[in-house]
Amino acid sequence: MAELLSLDDTERLSVAEVHKLYRKFVNRSQVSLMTSFGFGKELVERAEGPWIHTRDGRRILDFTGGVGVLNHGHNHPRILAARQKFAERHRMEVHKTYFSPYVAALSHNLAQLLPGDLDMSFFPNSGAEAVEGAVKLAYKYHGGKRNTILHADISFHGKLLGSGSLTGGAQNHFAFPGISGVRSFPYDDLDGVRRLVAEARTERGDCDVYAILIEPFSASTMRRCSEEFLRGLRELCTAEDIVLIFDEIYTGWGKTGSLFYFMRYEGLLPDVVTTSKSFGGGKSSISAYIARNPVFRKAYDSLTDALLQSTSTTYYGFGEETATAIEAINIVVDDDYPMRARAIEKVLAPGLERIRKEHPDVISDVQGAGALYGIHLDGGPKVLDLVAKLAPGGIARDPLFRTKLITCAVINALYRDHDIYTYYTLNGRSPLVAAPPLVCGTAEVEQFLDAFAQVLETGLSRLLTRFVKEKVTSLW
Ligand SMILES: Cc1ncc(COP(=O)(O)O)c(C=O)c1O
Numbered sequence: 001m002a003e004l005l006s007l008d009d010t011e012r013l014s015v016a017e018v019h020k021l022y023r024k025f026v027n028r029s030q031v032s033l034m035t036s037f038g039f040g041k042e043l044v045e046r047a048e049g050p051w052i053h054t055r056d057g058r059r060i061l062d063f064t065g066g067v068g069v070l071n072h073g074h075n076h077p078r079i080l081a082a083r084q085k086f087a088e089r090h091r092m093e094v095h096k097t098y099f100s101p102y103v104a105a106l107s108h109n110l111a112q113l114l115p116g117d118l119d120m121s122f123f124p125n126s127g128a129e130a131v132e133g134a135v136k137l138a139y140k141y142h143g144g145k146r147n148t149i150l151h152a153d154i155s156f157h158g159k160l161l162g163s164g165s166l167t168g169g170a171q172n173h174f175a176f177p178g179i180s181g182v183r184s185f186p187y188d189d190l191d192g193v194r195r196l197v198a199e200a201r202t203e204r205g206d207c208d209v210y211a212i213l214i215e216p217f218s219a220s221t222m223r224r225c226s227e228e229f230l231r232g233l234r235e236l237c238t239a240e241d242i243v244l245i246f247d248e249i250y251t252g253w254g255k256t257g258s259l260f261y262f263m264r265y266e267g268l269l270p271d272v273v274t275t276s277k278s279f280g281g282g283k284s285s286i287s288a289y290i291a292r293n294p295v296f297r298k299a300y301d302s303l304t305d306a307l308l309q310s311t312s313t314t315y316y317g318f319g320e321e322t323a324t325a326i327e328a329i330n331i332v333v334d335d336d337y338p339m340r341a342r343a344i345e346k347v348l349a350p351g352l353e354r355i356r357k358e359h360p361d362v363i364s365d366v367q368g369a370g371a372l373y374g375i376h377l378d379g380g381p382k383v384l385d386l387v388a389k390l391a392p393g394g395i396a397r398d399p400l401f402r403t404k405l406i407t408c409a410v411i412n413a414l415y416r417d418h419d420i421y422t423y424y425t426l427n428g429r430s431p432l433v434a435a436p437p438l439v440c441g442t443a444e445v446e447q448f449l450d451a452f453a454q455v456l457e458t459g460l461s462r463l464l465t466r467f468v469k470e471k472v473t474s475l476w
Contacts, residue, residue, distance in 0.1 A: 049073040049437070060415070106123065120293055139210050140300065147208055152185060166179075212237060222433075244271045257371075361379045374432070380402055407430060410455055
């Protein structure tokens, strides 16, 4: 007889029991990695707004912003109410051959909020599925006659086999198979794109590129495309009839100070835009690709092709997920999230700049926009590069070893000593990310800045010694 844990049993599991189950049934190495940090050794009781409450009574300020998911903070009351209403009324989740009023209304709302004729939407679950939906649409738009797709060298577009093969960043260090015809250009380099487009010609001299995929603001590196680059790309794509896809999966819904990053530039229009993360209000796993009307129609608007557009056949446009997204984007508009992000930036940007100037030996630079900033902690003593050479396996070969060690030590100190939760990225120069939910006020941003300044005042050698000592102790 199988001995199953009930939901009540599950909620009573201790952190040691959870680690044990992870080691046995999920991933042993994840336990070793995550227990390097305080948060890997605790469990969360509940979370509200920007606050996480741990089982042992700590109140943690969540400055990760849920890695893009939590513009609304944790458990936003309007999101909870929308979901409760949906459940109480016993609404239907699966709309396969009945039409869904939620899908209809959500598509309508997106068309209202996005510029130009970006009108036609599809709703899968994850960002990677939205990216692959956009790529499929571009390929179909050209009737399978073009075979090349371009993406940027530092891009992050997801981890499925297709989206993974379009991801250029360091996260993609193992060569899984992917889609064919993929070429990569240096981010924000229009000449680089032009060169690849010129090279990708058929024998008859026709353009072979069906799509160009780009993050106008790269949330994993904190780099951004210049206006000149984006407008040049638009011009090139229009001239060559290439489908231009903007990946705004992370940066949508106000995070960088405009509704979508590209919308800060009047009249700039991609052919397809992807979104996810805060689109689900922090509760619903939903994504979307939204295409310009004529592009969508040419690709799929016929009876034979009407069902080709999906990237998942079972879970798309689910009832409660779409209902939640309707509420999520209404909140973004009602509470003016772009303005909230700009208000956060007004405090966060000068504060980080002040701290950078006080610690030029540790912080090489700070980049970001709105409520999304990256701090490059890539100074520090060169002797650490020698330490890396003595470290085992892959660690020794990582050119960012020093940066990652310092960044992890700072993240650990922020959490342990100041009850602040942050993260770093595995792309670009691995910045520490300060990305508060947009429900944060000035007081929370000041709290983060004070804590960050105090951590750096501790001095690198003390921070590093303690971090390494804790890591070694946790291994024994
Ligand atoms: C810009 C961007 N594109 C795509 C993705 C992939 O989304 P998902 O992890 O939901 O597949 C992410 C995830 O972080 C992202 O930031």
